[in-house]
Amino acid sequence: MPNVDFTLNGEYVEVNQLLKLVGLCDSGGAGKMLVAEGLVKVDRKIETRKTAKIRAGQVVMFGDVRITVKA
Template sequence: MEKIEFTVNGEYIELLGLLKATGIAQTGGHAKMIVEDEEVLRNGEVETRKRAKLVPGDVIEVGGEVRIQLK
């Protein structure tokens, strides 16, 4: 599994923004499809809210292939 550390600038980053910023999704539409297909886990739970506010300390897993640690 690929591991990425991502530094949040500000209080939070929205899920769709994170997927685009890390290059997991090429476009906003692609990011939406990833979330709608329930491929995203936030701290071990399926996250279906596209605009979920992610904060430092959250761990995001995408498709069982990528793990993102927010700092």
């Protein structure tokens, strides 16, 4: 399982944008589609909000990729 560390530049990042920023999709729109399809988990729960605010300390999973969000 690949692990990716992502450092926030502000208070939060939207989940669809996070997927784009770490290179798991080509655009924020593509990220929204992945979330809508139920393929993304935040803190082990399926995330259905396309623009959910992800803050430091949270873990996002997409497939076998684990993204740890840090301050």
